[in-house]
Amino acid sequence: MTIPALRAIIFDFNGVIADDEPIHFLAFQQALAEDGLALTKEEYYGIYLGMDERTCAGALLEATRGQHDPARVQWIAERKAALFASLTETRKPPLFPRVVEFVMRASARYRLAIASGGRRQQIEFALHGTPIEKAFAVLVSAEDAAIGKPDPAIYHLALARLNEAPPRPIPAIQATECLVIEDSLAGIQSARSAKMKVVALATTYPPDQLAAAHLVLPSLEHVSLDSLESLFKD
Missing domain, CATH: 1.10.150.240 (Putative phosphatase; domain 2)
Known part of the structure; x- marks a missing residue:
């Protein structure tokens, strides 16, 4: 069996999934x-x-x-x-347009995780009742990582937990087989330091400030999974 070059997508949350x-x-x-x-x-x-x-x-x-x-x-x-x-008590932070569709498509092909500096309760509240509430095998939040971004610890932890979550992937997923989706400069630095490919969304910063990412996109609207897999081809 051929192992795909891209096996997991790890999402930041604020500014990537939630518009908050x-x-x-x-x-x-x-x-x-x-x-x-x-x-x-x-x-x-x-x-x-x-x-x-x-x-x-x-x-x-x-x-x-x-x-x-x-x-x-x-x-x-x-x-x-x-x-x-x-x-946010009376108005839940909205999800970005087409995020639900993208996550649903991605979940059918890859293992998904969230690695965010936000609090777990905030993330779970924003996802509650949405079609993607259960789409992520792993959620790593601020409470889980002793050191926040731009340190790579949170992405190392997300990968470790992806490899522990049942059913355990065989062989274990490597950092070089992960794609991170970020919106912040600290997040891009964190993911790159973890030896992962990074797609930056220009939802928070203008595209020219996100040049450290491997690919910069305006949003997740109209993004094909095949185009993301092309980042992993030699």
Whole structure:
């Protein structure tokens, strides 16, 4: 039996599946303001987007005040999560157009995972009741990875869990057989450091800022699986 060159697709979530990056920014901005810190849209999108709450808060504290304060970082992260929950309580973050169709097609051919700096509850809430709620064999969230993006740990963990999830793939899936779909600069760096191919979606950044990815697309609309497999051909 011939083993296909592409065997798994690992999705980032915010900005790839769910159209919720602006809501995350507003929640972070308010949480930081309550702690006396300012965060502009330009700073968030230019530096911090793609990081999980702890990594973002910690980096911002060190950049602005030269502080390493785990307790304060934890407070900011928890407050941001509470604000995000409040902002989405009556209106669930929408999924991007055609994402459901793409994921359904991909799930028939590959093993799928989510590897996100978002919280598990936020991801499960956004997926609940959708046709792709059960499409992913693995969900790795901020709670699972000790270090967030741009470190590759979250993608290493997603691959390890894909190989553990029943039915176990034989032979085990390798990093070079995985495709990551991302929207952030930190996410692209994370996936490439994990030795995985990366498709970047220009849903958050303009295409010219995503050149580090192997392929840049405007969205998942009208994307064929065969075109993605071509990235794995020598």
